[in-house]
Amino acid sequence: xxxxxxxxxxxxxxxxxxxxxxxxxxxxxxxxxxxxxxxxxxxxxxxxxxxxxxxxxxxxxxxxxxxxxxxxxxxxxxxxxxxxxxxxxxxxxxxxxxxxxxxxxxxxxxxxxxxxxxxxxxxxxxxxxxxxxxxxxxxxxxxxxxxxxxxxxxxxxxxxxxxxxxxxxxxxxxxxxxxxxxxxxxxxxxxxxxxxxxxxxxxxxxxxxxxxxxxxxxxxxxxxxxxxxxxxxxxxxxxxxxxxxxxxxxxxxxxxxxxxxxxxxxxxxxxxxxxxxxxxxxxxxxxxxxxxxxxxxxxxxxxxxxxxxxxxxxxxxxxxxxxxxxxxxxxxxxxxxxxxxxxxxxxxxxxxxxxxxxxxxxxxxxxxxxxxxxxxxxxxxxxxxxxxxxxxxxxxxxxxxxxxxxxxxxxxxxxxxxxxxxxxxxxxxxxxxxxxxxxxxxxxxxxxxxxxxxxxxxxxxxxxxxxxxxxxxxxxxxxxxxxxxxx
Numbered sequence: 001x002x003x004x005x006x007x008x009x010x011x012x013x014x015x016x017x018x019x020x021x022x023x024x025x026x027x028x029x030x031x032x033x034x035x036x037x038x039x040x041x042x043x044x045x046x047x048x049x050x051x052x053x054x055x056x057x058x059x060x061x062x063x064x065x066x067x068x069x070x071x072x073x074x075x076x077x078x079x080x081x082x083x084x085x086x087x088x089x090x091x092x093x094x095x096x097x098x099x100x101x102x103x104x105x106x107x108x109x110x111x112x113x114x115x116x117x118x119x120x121x122x123x124x125x126x127x128x129x130x131x132x133x134x135x136x137x138x139x140x141x142x143x144x145x146x147x148x149x150x151x152x153x154x155x156x157x158x159x160x161x162x163x164x165x166x167x168x169x170x171x172x173x174x175x176x177x178x179x180x181x182x183x184x185x186x187x188x189x190x191x192x193x194x195x196x197x198x199x200x201x202x203x204x205x206x207x208x209x210x211x212x213x214x215x216x217x218x219x220x221x222x223x224x225x226x227x228x229x230x231x232x233x234x235x236x237x238x239x240x241x242x243x244x245x246x247x248x249x250x251x252x253x254x255x256x257x258x259x260x261x262x263x264x265x266x267x268x269x270x271x272x273x274x275x276x277x278x279x280x281x282x283x284x285x286x287x288x289x290x291x292x293x294x295x296x297x298x299x300x301x302x303x304x305x306x307x308x309x310x311x312x313x314x315x316x317x318x319x320x321x322x323x324x325x326x327x328x329x330x331x332x333x334x335x336x337x338x339x340x341x342x343x344x345x346x347x348x349x350x351x352x353x354x355x356x357x358x359x360x361x362x363x364x365x366x367x368x369x370x371x372x373x374x375x376x377x378x379x380x381x382x383x384x385x386x387x388x389x390x391x392x393x394x395x396x397x398x399x400x401x402x403x404x405x406x407x408x409x410x411x412x413x414x415x416x417x418x419x420x421x422x423x424x425x426x427x428x429x430x431x432x433x434x435x436x437x438x439x440x441x442x443x444x445x446x447x448x449x450x451x452x453x454x455x456x457x458x459x460x461x462x463x464x465x466x467x468x469x470x471x472x473x474x475x476x477x478x479x480x481x482x483x484x485x486x487x
Contacts, residue, residue, distance in 0.1 A: 003047045005061035005090040006099070008201065009172070012193060017065040022055025022087050023108025023118070027152025031122075031164065031447060032129065032454070037144050041094040041102075041169055053147045053167050055087070055107040062090045066110035070184055071177035071244025072294060074278055079184045081177060081244050082112025085120060088173065099201065101173055102146070106165040121161040122150060123438040124485070126450050128166055128255040130437065134429045134457040140230045141251040143170035161442060171251055174198055176295045177244030183298035191302055202249050213302040217317045221292055223250025225321055228288045229328035232281070233336060235261040235364040235428070239271035239483065241279045241287045243294045256485035260428045262473050264357040264364040270431070270483040285329075289321045335423040336368050337402065338416040341409050349405060353398050360389035363473045365428050372420035374399075375413045376406050425460035426471050429453070431480035433470065 010017065028050050038044055051057035058064060066083035073081075086105040093099050105128075106120025125148050135142040151163035174194070182190040195213050199206050206215045227250050231238065238245070239257035247253045257271035266282035274280070279287060296314035304310040333350045334342070357367055370385035378399065386392040406416070437450040456470045464470075474480070 003043050003059050003061060003090075003102075004092060005059075005063070006093050007061075007063045007090045008099075008197070009067070009088070009091065009101075009174075010063040010065050012197060013190065015068070015187075015190060016194070017067045017088075018082075018111040019064065020066045020087055020110045021058060021064050022104055024056040025054050025151035025153055025163070025165070028054030028056065028165075029150045029152065031125075031148035031150060031441075032451065033147045034133070034145060037146055037169065040096065041092050041100055041146075043092060043102075048147065048167070050149065052089075053104070053149050054151065054165055055104050059089070064089055066112055067173060067178070068112065068181055069175050069177040069244050070181040071175070071242050072180075072291070073242045073244070074274075077180075077184075080112070080181070083110055083173075084113040084116050085110070085118040086173075092169075098171070100169040100171060103168055103170070103173060104165055105168060106151075106163070117155060119151075119153075119155045119163050120165065121155055121157060122164040122441050123161065124256070125164040125166045126438050126441055127258070127434055127483075128168070130429050130434055130450070130453055130457065131255050131258055132168065132252075133454060134460065135236075135252055137458055137460050138234055138425060138428075140234065140236075141171075141227060141249075143168045143173075143251060143253055162445075170247070170253065171249040172198075172201060172247075173253065174248045175244050175253070176246040176248065176291055176298075177242070178248070179295055179298040180243060183301075188301045191298070195299070195302060198248050211303075211313075213299055214313055214317065217296055217299055217303075217314065218320070220248055220250065220295060221317060221321050222324055224288050224292060225324035226250070226328045227252065228284055229325055229332055231284060232329055233332040234425070235264070235281075237261065237268060237270055237279070237281050238284065239274065239279055240485065241284060241291065243291045246288070246291045246295075248295075257483040259431050259480070259483045261364045262431065262479070263361045264354065264367070265361075266354075266358060270480070272482040272484050285322075285325050288325075289318070292321060293318050332423070336420065337405075338372070338411075338420045339405065339409060340411060340416075340419070343405065343408065345405070349401060352401070356389070356394045356398055360391055360394050362388040362395075365425065366471070366473065368424040369421075369426050369471075372417055372424050374417075376403050378403070422461055426463055427456055427460045427467065429457060430470070430472075430474065431483065432474040432478040435480055 052059050064087050068082045070079050071081050089102045109118035129145040129148050132142045132145045147167040149165050153163045154160045155163045203219045206212050209215045237259050245254040259270035267280050269277045269280045296318050300310040303313045386395050389395045440446040440449045456467050
């Protein structure tokens with residue numbers, strides 16, 4: 001059975017990419033195949049056989065390329081980066097009419113590998129599979145994991161590790177850094193081609209507006225503001241918010257040292273390479289703002305022939321980010337707190353809770369989830385959330401204000417609790433569980449912990465029999481302090 005490829009990016013000029021086939025591997029073996037996602041994109045396991053997933057066979061209609069892009073990495077601009085270990089096989093349009101990239105990650109060196117081997121170890125592949133699928137079930141736009149395979153070959157990092165490849169799908173893999181790549185080369189013609197491609201692919205309603213490139217900037221700002229608000233509301237820390245890791249489509253791309261917070265603190269950092277906390281949890285909104293300013297700068301030649309006018313337009317657009325983010329975040333926080341209406345004191349009420357959580361080392365996910373079970377009058381049901389706080393009085397004092405606010409809305413407990421449970425997951429990819437899955441796969445070739453974790457995370461908002469351990473915070477000896485990129 002064939003894959004119905006409908007490639008568009010590879011029809012752009014050669015300077016946008018290099019044509020590159022995956023490097024075959026010795027003995028591929030399937031780790032996991034996402035049948036649900038395969039059905040969504042209109043491709044079945046027969047068409048995506050092991051040879052295709054491992055890069056050992058190029059399917060008919062594919063046009064493999066490695067995409068070129070630049071980027072600010074920890075604030076430092078690099079004019080040429082590109083897909084150093086990922087190859088886009090092509091694009092498919094699913095039964096739902098949505099166009100998606102089909103990409104292999106860890107499939108060998110490309111023109112952009114910069115002396116790297118272009119491979120991935122089993123650990124980063126498992127991490128991305130788990131986290132990307134969890135983000136999807138949490139309702140946050142991600143690339144999706146289609147399949148993971150082992151290669152039968154070892155790779156060298158800090159130690160010898162089993163090699164693996166991840167097949168993933170995304171709306172596209174076009175980044176802020178893609179625009180920066182052509183802006184750095186002063187290639188206005190390529191910038192316009194790229195912008196036109198993005199508009200047609202991701203924002204077709206902008207085709208007929210008076211200033212489509214300015215409208216494109218505004219649309220990307222809106223999507224990124226909403227995306228980062230969702231990250232903050234779920235306790236997700238990306239870890240490497242470089243401009244080459246920011247999707248034009250408003251999806252979470254390039255999972256590396258990403259993690260979900262256990263104990264809440266706004267300064268939380270997990271990434272082993274983020275020594276200064278540039279991409280800490282609290283810094284994600286301002287960094288997104290900074291990255292989008294990089295996009296605006298790249299687009300300046302398209303906004304106006306007059307440089308001052310172009311800067312004025314770009315600045316006005318970028319200045320809308322903060323309010324867009326605040327609006328998305330505030331609406332989400334009200335849902336988490338069970339507040340269906342808007343009151344002037346809601347922001348302060350939410351901030352007060354987070355400050356008390358930080359002082360008392362409360363678990364981020366469970367605080368909100370257990371809050372979802374409380375009634376408008378204090379009773380024994382308060383205990384599970386109270387004990388999450390080192391000083392339970394800290395929660396009790398806040399709860400008085402919260403209950404007073406609930407009374408203002410007058411919503412029945414059962415209705416409010418149901419809505420809160422839909423906004424506050426019970427299960428997230430706890431770092432110690434992800435690490436345990438990785439260690440089992442690396443050392444014992446045991447995929448059972450990985451498969452069980454993916455299964456539980458498929459229903460993050462519903463309590464599941466026998467899954468209590470997946471909701472619990474780590475014990476002190478299980479706490480993960482650092483996560484690693486895996487390149």
